[in-house]
Amino acid sequence: MRVLQINSVCGIGSTGRIATDIQTILVKHGHESYIGYGRNNPGNNENVIRIGTSIDNYLHVAKTRITDKHGFGSKRATKKFLNRVSELNPDIIHLHNIHGYYLNIELLFEYLKKNKKPVIWTLHDCWPFTGHCTYFDYSGCECWDINGEHKCIQKKSYPSSYLFNNSKNNYARKKEAFTGVNNLIIVTPSEWLAKLAKKTFLSEYPIKVINNGIDLEKFRPMESNFREKYSLQEKFIILGVASEWTTRKGYGYFLDLSNNLSSDQVLVMIGLNNTQIKSLPGNIVGLKRTNNLKELAEIYSTSDVYINPTLEDNFPTTNIEALACGTPVITFKTGGSYESIDEKSGYIIENKSINELIHAIKKVQENGKKSYQSYCIDRAKAFYNKEDRFMDYIDLYQKFR
Structure with missing residues (x-):
C-alpha cells in the first residue's frame, strides 16, 4: 500500500510529528x-516532497494579508505538486x-474529485468549515454556521x-x-470537533474519531538538571506549553496566576516569543518554543502540575505528553x-x-504529585500510545482502499 500524507509542516509541531509518526508505522x-x-x-x-518554495509561501502570505483569500494562492506550486502526485499514484491520500x-x-480538491482516490482528511482545527478563522467558540464568531451570514469577526486572527x-x-x-468527493472520510482527534463537523457542510461524509497518540519512548518520566539550572530546587513548578501563546491559548490566565502565587510556587511557560x-x-520563567522532545519531556517530568487554560482547542497533545511524563x-x-x-489524572475546570x-493547583500541591503520577502514566499507556492510535489509521487505510 502506498500512502501520501499532505500537511503544512513535516516532523515539527504537533501535526508534523503526527504525520511522521504515521509514516514510521507504515514503513x-x-x-x-x-x-x-x-x-x-x-x-x-525520507520520502518527503516540498510543495512550492519559500517565495511561493511569502506570496501566499501576502495574498492572505491583503485580500483575505487564504488557501486560494499557490496555484503554480499546487499544479506542480499534483503532477508529482499523479506520477506517484498513491493508493490513499491522507490530508x-x-x-x-x-x-x-x-485545485487540490478538483484533482481529488477527478482522480477518485480514497481520501482520509484529519481535521486538526475548524478552518475547513469557516469563512476565515481556525477557532470560533471563545470569540462568539458565527462564520461557520451553515445557516448564518458567514462573516468572520476575527479577520486579524490566523x-x-x-x-x-x-x-x-x-x-x-x-x-x-x-463537498462532492466520492471517497472521503473525515477523522477528528476529539469528540468535540466531530460533533461540530456534523453540523457543517462536511456532514455529507462519514466522520470518525481517532485520538492523537504520542511516542511513549520519548515522553516518559526523566531526570534532569532543569531545577538546578533555573534555581527552582524547592519550588512547586506549574507548567504551561504552547506553540504560540495567545489569548485563546490562555496567556492571560498565566499573568493572572502570577499575581496569586505563594512564595514556594513558580510558573514555567514554554513557547513564548522574545517580546x-x-x-x-x-515569578514566571519564560522559555522559547523547543522542538527538542527530550528537553520537553524533562521539563514535563520535573514539573509538579501541567495547566492548560485554553479557551478553545481540539485535542492538545501537550496534555497527553504531560500525562505520559507522570504529571497531572x-x-x-x-x-x-x-x-x-x-x-485520577487531574482536574477539569x-x-x-x-x-x-x-x-485545583492547591489541591495538587496538597495531595502531592506522587498521588497522581502512576494514574497519569497508566492512562497515557492505555489510550494514547502512538503505536495503537496510528495503527487505527493503518486499519482505516486498509478498509478504505
Missing part, C-alpha cells in the same frame, strides 16, 4: 509512505492541515488579513470545493482539551474561573 509494517509538506525544514525524514500558505485548495474581510466568499468557495519573555513578572493536568472544559483527563484554577 514498519511494510508499506510505502510519502509526505507532501509546505514549509520549514523536514528534518531527516492534514491544508491551510498554512502552501496549497491551492480548489490566517490574518490586515485589509479586506473576504470571509463570506471564502465560505462559499470552501463549501463548493470541499513576551521580556515583559514577564519575576488541569484544564478548562473547553473544546476537546478535557477529553484526555479523568478524575467547568467555567474558566481563575479562582477554581487556583483551587
Whole structure:
C-alpha cells in the first residue's frame, strides 16, 4: 500500500510529528509512505516532497494579508505538486492541515474529485468549515454556521488579513470545493470537533474519531538538571506549553496566576516569543518554543502540575505528553482539551474561573504529585500510545482502499 500524507509542516509541531509518526508505522509494517509538506525544514525524514518554495509561501502570505483569500494562492506550486502526485499514484491520500500558505485548495480538491482516490482528511482545527478563522467558540464568531451570514469577526486572527474581510466568499468557495468527493472520510482527534463537523457542510461524509497518540519512548518520566539550572530546587513548578501563546491559548490566565502565587510556587511557560519573555513578572520563567522532545519531556517530568487554560482547542497533545511524563493536568472544559483527563489524572475546570484554577493547583500541591503520577502514566499507556492510535489509521487505510 502506498500512502501520501499532505500537511503544512513535516516532523515539527504537533501535526508534523503526527504525520511522521504515521509514516514510521507504515514503513514498519511494510508499506510505502510519502509526505507532501509546505514549509520549514523536514528534518531527516525520507520520502518527503516540498510543495512550492519559500517565495511561493511569502506570496501566499501576502495574498492572505491583503485580500483575505487564504488557501486560494499557490496555484503554480499546487499544479506542480499534483503532477508529482499523479506520477506517484498513491493508493490513499491522507490530508492534514491544508491551510498554512502552501496549497491551492480548489485545485487540490478538483484533482481529488477527478482522480477518485480514497481520501482520509484529519481535521486538526475548524478552518475547513469557516469563512476565515481556525477557532470560533471563545470569540462568539458565527462564520461557520451553515445557516448564518458567514462573516468572520476575527479577520486579524490566523490566517490574518490586515485589509479586506473576504470571509463570506471564502465560505462559499470552501463549501463548493470541499463537498462532492466520492471517497472521503473525515477523522477528528476529539469528540468535540466531530460533533461540530456534523453540523457543517462536511456532514455529507462519514466522520470518525481517532485520538492523537504520542511516542511513549520519548515522553516518559526523566531526570534532569532543569531545577538546578533555573534555581527552582524547592519550588512547586506549574507548567504551561504552547506553540504560540495567545489569548485563546490562555496567556492571560498565566499573568493572572502570577499575581496569586505563594512564595514556594513558580510558573514555567514554554513557547513564548522574545517580546513576551521580556515583559514577564519575576515569578514566571519564560522559555522559547523547543522542538527538542527530550528537553520537553524533562521539563514535563520535573514539573509538579501541567495547566492548560485554553479557551478553545481540539485535542492538545501537550496534555497527553504531560500525562505520559507522570504529571497531572488541569484544564478548562473547553473544546476537546478535557477529553484526555479523568478524575485520577487531574482536574477539569467547568467555567474558566481563575479562582477554581487556583483551587485545583492547591489541591495538587496538597495531595502531592506522587498521588497522581502512576494514574497519569497508566492512562497515557492505555489510550494514547502512538503505536495503537496510528495503527487505527493503518486499519482505516486498509478498509478504505
